[in-house]
Amino acid sequence: MKVLVVGGGPAGSLSAANLSERAEVTLVEAKGASGFPAKCGGLISEDCFEALSRYCRASRALQNRIDGAFFFSPSGRYVELRGKSRAVVVERKALDPMLLQAASKSVDVRMKTRFAGADGGKVRLVEQGEERFERFDLIIGADGPESVVARTYGFERPEIFTGKQYLMEFEPIDERMVELYFGKKYSSGFFAYAIPVEKDVARVGVVSRENTSAHLERLLTSHPSVSERAGRSIYEVNSGPIPIGLVDFVRDGVALVGDSAGMVKPYTGGGMYYLLRAAELLGEHFPDMEGFRKSYLREMGREYSSGERIRRLYDSLDDEDYDFLIEVARDVDFSSLHMDSPSTALKLLPEVLKLVKRPSIAVKIARVMV
Ligand SMILES: Cc1cc2nc3c(=O)[nH]c(=O)nc-3n(C[C@H](O)[C@H](O)[C@H](O)COP(=O)(O)OP(=O)(O)OC[C@H]3O[C@@H](n4cnc5c(N)ncnc54)[C@H](O)[C@@H]3O)c2cc1C
Structure with a gap:
């Protein structure tokens, strides 16, 4: 069977790698490289990191190890929280290309090739300005939160929050602890964060339903604790949509994996583990797409509803x-x-x-x- 995977981010690369033993897979990526710009805090669980290490040398993207989190109230009080999971911080600019490279060993990867719609059972691909129509048995939309595949085939869309972060000079309370800042001054409907990357450098950001930039500026200038520890140097600015709410992700001949389907933890905005599990279950069940849908919902459905609550x-x-x-x-x-x-x-x-x-x-x- 011929499968088209649209998108060379982690959802696309992992889906393609997992399908490649059972199908003839073509992956198209609109850009010339994967992982740029890196719209990600890079915080993933150790379990997720170990699972990703089965696909590539993820240790090359490792930036820090995290033991727990400090939860801050708006007045600057905080409590330490250490759960049963440890976490790591990875550099997506390094990780995403490695995942794509690993997939390319068994998959036909076409860079600078954009999925631009469908017509009469064929998909329209634009490859470096040149348009061509091709037929595939299955299309996987792994083309991110603004998925063209989802829109082309009429999938429901998740609610969109926005994440904005600075890689910046910042003095963390503890280099191995993430900091989470709650309160309506710093986010509408979500929270702000600082993820230590290396000595005196952190990704400081906000996820919010609206006014994300204003919330981030307020965090840096007037949060009683953050404003005391934020430095002047900003090395990188990233922002991007965060889709909240899993949509129905399988229909005739098309499936969505990753941000395109809202496969993101609704209470943190982290997408890496949830898309990884989807890619693996997709590979396990292919070509039984109904089996894929059922087993993903069986494993993760309760997590989505708990996260949303x-x-x-x-x-x-x-x-x-x-x-x-x-x-x-x-x-x-x-x-x-x-x-x-x-x-x-x-x-x-x-x-x-x-x-x-x-x-x-x-x-x-x-x-x-x-
Ligand atoms: C500010 C911010 C911080 C975050 N922090 C974390 C975090 O700490 N931990 C975590 O787990 N998650 C985090 N996330 C979420 C995480 O980054 C996403 O869940 C993850 O990148 C989703 O991967 P994806 O492959 O589905 O989509 P993407 O990474 O968006 O990849 C989609 C790919 O598809 C390509 N594409 C798009 N349209 C087309 C087309 N028409 N044709 C061909 N190719 C196309 C794009 O160029 C892109 O390469 C964060 C997100 C944001 C915005």
């Missing part, structure tokens, strides 16, 4: 609620928490609820538990 808390909690919850969190045992599994976070909410003595906050937490 936790994300709804970001909308409902007020700044004072966070101050209160940071204190409560000091007495909670987070050791069962895994960053790729929001259901492990949801399971902790009953314990949190027992400690919350304020009815207004208890109601907000109870609402996401049911």
Whole structure:
């Protein structure tokens, strides 16, 4: 069977690699290189990193190891959280080309080739300005959050948040701890973050439903803790859409993998692990696409709904609620928490609820538990 994979980002490269044993695969990538610009904090779990290491020498993209996170309330108070998962920071500008290179060993990779639509059962490809029509048995849309494949074939679209980050001079509290900043001043519906990359350098960013740039500037200039530690040098600026909400990703002869399908943890915006699992299950089940859909939903469906319920808390909690919850969190045992599994976070909410003595906050937490 002939398969066209659209997109040479991680979702495309991993899908192509996983399909290549069972199909004749062509991968098209619109740009001349994969991984540029790197719209990513690079934070992935160690489990995800190890899984990626089966495809390429991911250690070459390794920048830092992370032991846990500090959760900040808007007033600058924070609590330390160490779960059962450890994390790493990777450089996507190094990782993505390695994944594509690994796929190219068994797949026909065409760079500077854009999927531009479909006509009468054939796809329209534009290769360095030249248009051609080709027929494929299956099309995989791994073309990111603004997927042309999804629009061409009429797939539902996820809600779009925006992420913006600076790679900048920053003095972290601890180089092996990520910092997460909550509160409506710094994000609408999500949170801000600092991911230490190397000594005195971090990716400091915001994910937000709106006004992302303004939130990031406010974080850097007026957050009581961040503003004290942010330096003047900015080495890189990146921003991009973050799709929240898994859509139906399989239909006749077409499937979506990665950001194109909203395969992103709804409570963190991280997409790497969820797209990796999709690519692997796609390869396992091909050509049974219904089997692929069912097994992905069986494995990950609960994680998406748990993640979305936790994300709804970001909308409902007020700044004072966070101050209160940071204190409560000091007495909670987070050791069962895994960053790729929001259901492990949801399971902790009953314990949190027992400690919350304020009815207004208890109601907000109870609402996401049911
Ligand atoms: C600011 C920010 C920070 C993030 N931080 C993290 C993080 O710390 N950890 C994490 O796990 N995730 C993070 N993410 C999310 C993560 O980057 C994405 O989930 C991941 O890149 C999705 O991979 P993908 O292959 O689906 O899409 P992409 O990486 O967007 O790749 C899609 C590819 O398709 C190509 N393409 C597009 N249209 C066409 C076309 N018509 N024809 C041919 N090719 C096409 C593009 O050129 C691109 O190369 C972050 C995202 C943002 C925006």
